[in-house]
Amino acid sequence: MKMDARKQQVLMAIIMDYISTAEPVGSRTIARKFDLGVSPATIRNEMSDLEELGYIEQPHTSAGRVPSQKGYRYYVDFLMKKKDLSRKEEEIIRKGYVNKVKDVGQVVAQTNSLLSQITNYASMIITPRTDMSALKHMQLVLMNPGQAMVIVVLSTGAIKHNMIEVPEGVNQTDLDTISGVFNARLQGLTIDKIKMGLIKEIYFELSKHKNILDLAVHLLEEGLSMEKEDKIYLGGVFNILNQPEFHNIEKVKTLLSLLDQENLLRNLLERDYKEGGVTVRIGSELNREEVKDCSVVVATYHLDGQPIGKIGVLGPTRMDYAWVVSVVEHMTLNLSDTLEKMFKGWR
Amino acid sequence: MKMDARKQQVLMAIIMDYISTAEPVGSRTIARKFDLGVSPATIRNEMSDLEELGYIEQPHTSAGRVPSQKGYRYYVDFLMKKKDLSRKEEEIIRKGYVNKVKDVGQVVAQTNSLLSQITNYASMIITPRTDMSALKHMQLVLMNPGQAMVIVVLSTGAIKHNMIEVPEGVNQTDLDTISGVFNARLQGLTIDKIKMGLIKEIYFELSKHKNILDLAVHLLEEGLSMEKEDKIYLGGVFNILNQPEFHNIEKVKTLLSLLDQENLLRNLLERDYKEGGVTVRIGSELNREEVKDCSVVVATYHLDGQPIGKIGVLGPTRMDYAWVVSVVEHMTLNLSDTLEKMFKGWR
DNA sequence: GTTAGCACTCTCTTTTGTCGAGTGCTAATT
DNA sequence: AATTAGCACTCGACAAAAGAGAGTGCTAAC
Incomplete structure (x- = not known):
């Protein structure tokens, strides 16, 4: 048959x-x-x-x-056949971006919020990978004798900071010297390049400042391997409470406790999806008991042709795939587009 | 009777x-x-x-x-009689802070997480007010022709940043000049002082750099009135699902949608509580239909004797007040203490 | 290959009946 | 005057029984 x-x-x-x-x-x-x-x-x-x-x-x-x-x-x-978005939804999306495009973080957060708002499911978005973005500026600020803050500004507009220990004797002037060398040397280079090979060059350059040499290397290491590389935004979780399959409290609980664990969430978004296009993972394909009645629709967003993050929707397996896939696709393009515009000439 | x-x-x-x-x-x-x-x-x-x-x-x-x-x-x-914390809980708290005390944001987030973990209710915490903290460093970075980023480092270790428009002709050197003046003039002063009167002085100083004068004033205004002043952390929401009063999905929904709205949450934390001590608000005292079956236990935490933030627990009216009040009090003192230590000599 | 007819199954809802926890009242006791 | 025992009564919780309805699978006719 x-x-x-x-x-x-x-x-x-x-x-x-x-x-x-x-x-x-x-x-x-x-x-x-x-x-x-x-x-x-x-x-x-x-x-x-x-x-x-x-x-x-x-x-x-x-x-x-x-x-x-x-x-x-x-x-x-x-x-399934893709559905086009209605005027109304296009409208919501367009309006959602007005006044909100100050930096990458905001765009991403806003996209996430729009996504859950429109689909009425939970939405997740992972912030751009930083290793492909370029160093725009770095600054060391002495906060306290023995403690300094490393601030790194990336071309994406993202800012990373980290508190580090420095020897007691070091003063702000020393730190400015180091910042200066770093900036002169590394500005415009991508993070992964910096991580890879440039440490030696810096070493050479800073040999003029013997006293702070070790410190500098230390800084570089600590400063660049900042806490988490990326952050996951999660939105519209309580949307899914409207789904009849979640009238059972137990299910809600197991789901919520899953969503509470960022690494699991990351796993949901990142596991083995092919790059490009929209991927749908249904029920047990997610390999997690807690979400065996859920599906995830994920797409990758890009900058300069490079995949830099993921955007996804989580709903019950009984979700309107045609619709959600279209929305996710649309939002992904929109996001890539917005980012592209933001970075015209920045890199 | x-x-x-x-x-x-x-x-x-x-x-x-x-x-x-x-x-x-x-x-x-x-x-x-x-x-x-x-x-x-x-x-x-x-x-x-x-x-x-x-x-x-x-x-x-x-x-x-x-x-x-x-x-x-x-x-x-x-x-009610206060209960002392058990060894076990004291232990959890102490351990929770090890390795995690890099900056204010982290301490606050960690406190929040501990609070919900220990009480098994939802916890909320509002980040320190910035207007009492001092300016440590400010930096302007040109991201793009016509766009720059203002970065402000506060003595609390908090970093604020904001993207702003600048005239096309402005280059990084101009921005460095401005940054320099700002830093020389304003470093060590508290934000509210800066906001209040110093703008005139700066105006005077920068008159040497006529061409960027207007810009500078603009920067100051935009840079200091960064997006939201404070942030609310919310944790352990799904703890409350364990409470029998929330076996009813409808209640969960109304509660969650309340918690989703940050301004309402802020209201819950900030409305007319007396400073000092632990305050308990029960049911309708919260003036919100959605939480008429809930209570909130709030305390203020301090730095240098100044109240700088609030910390609170949200649970069903049928909560163990004696216990929660003790925990909140303990955590508040602990937090104030930790912050105090972090800032020994920073200000 | 398609359809009408029908017996059968199983869940969901409603009804009915029973049980037990808890109250309020009264009268007896201290 | 306060306390207690006794007892009738109320009301929700739970279980069993009955009924309704939706849907299937099979068979025989078209």
Whole structure:
């Protein structure tokens, strides 16, 4: 037995209906709502086949059918058609960016908020990788005898800072000297380049300032390997409480405690997605018991053709994939675009 | 009819029991669990009186009694005894701060996380007010022709930054000149002082650099009135899902959507609390329908005797006030202390 | 290959009945 | 006058029973 055109139609109908009602779908319903030109009985036969093929399943005898994970997968891969955004949504997005484009952090945060607002699911976004961005400025500020702050400004507009120990004797003038050398040497270079090879050159240059040499190297190391490289924004979590599958408190709890752990979240966003395009991960494909009833739609955003971050939506497996995929795609392009504009000539 | 010693005992018993069981408590239960030396019948009479006085209420006939808001208030004001923290908790707190005391932001975030972890309620903390902290360093970095970043380092270790427009012709050297003047003039002064009167002096000094004069003033204004002055950290939200009163999804939803709105949260923390000591706000005292079944325990933390932020716990009205008040008090002192140490000599 | 008809299954909702916790009142006791 | 025992009564919680409805699978007819 194989998938044929009518089975596809029926599967499509089941998924469409289930997505909007969250109730198991029966043969009668399909015959009524979707005009397939056949009677419920025929549809029953097709459904029986689809079940055998594993695309749908029955919660219990005498209930309608529900799409299985395999069914959703088939739908996402072969059946679904992208939907265009409505005027209204385009409007929301455009308005959302006005007055808010001051730096990368803000753009990213705003994108995240818009994404959850529009989709009504939870949204996640991971901030741009810094290792591809260039060093714009670095500054050492003595905060306290023995303590200084390293401040690094990146071409993305991101600012990293870190408190470090310095020998008691060092004063602000020393630090200015070091800052000066660093800036002269490293400005405009990307972080990964700096990390890779330039430490030696600096070493040479600073040999004039023997007394602070070791310190300088130390600074470089500590300053560049700042805490977390990237940050994950999470938004609209309470949107998912509106989904009927989360009327059960226990599920909410397990999900929330997952989302509370940033590394797990990162994993959800970053695991083995192909670069480019929108990727959909359904239920157990996420490899996490806590989200076996959830799906994630992820896309990568770019700058200068380089992938620099991910943007994603988390919702129940019964999510409106066609719609969400379109939104995510749209937002990704929008974001890449906005970033591109921000950086015209910055690099 | 007036409150007397035995009524107090009975009220106390009801509250204690209700706090731990979340079930309406009956006269028998009290007679059994608490040794008041009288029979259930007597207790019933007392309870009847307490109800008339408004300290307790009955969910329905034939159920036990539950403390009313007034009852909790009486308990908090007159009855409760502070509990000391156990060894174990002191331990958690002490360990929590090791390796984490790099700057104010981190300390605050960590305090917040510890607070929710220990109390098992949601915790909130508002970052130190910046207007009392001193300017440590300011730097202008040209990011792009026509765009620069103002970076301000405060004595608290907080860093504020803001992207601003500058005239196309301005180059980094100009910006360095301005930065230099600003630093020479303003370093060590508190933000509110700077805001208040010093703008004129700067104006004078910079008159040598006519061409960038207007810009400089502009910078000062924009740079100092950075986005939000303070940030609110919110932690352990999903702790409250463990409370039986939140087994109802609707309540969770309304609460979460409240917590999602930062200004409301700020309101919860900041409204008219007396400075010093720990304040408890119960149920409708919070003036918000969404949290009429919740209470907030708030304390102010200080630096140099100056109040600079708030720290609070949000839980159901049926929370263990004695315990939470002690923890909050302890954490507040701890935080003030840690900050004090960090700033020894910084100011 | 498709459809109508029908018996059967299973969940969901409503109804009914029972149990028990808890109260309030009264009368007896201290 | 305060306390207590006794008892009738109330009301929610829970379980069992009954009924309704949706949906299926099978068979036989088209």
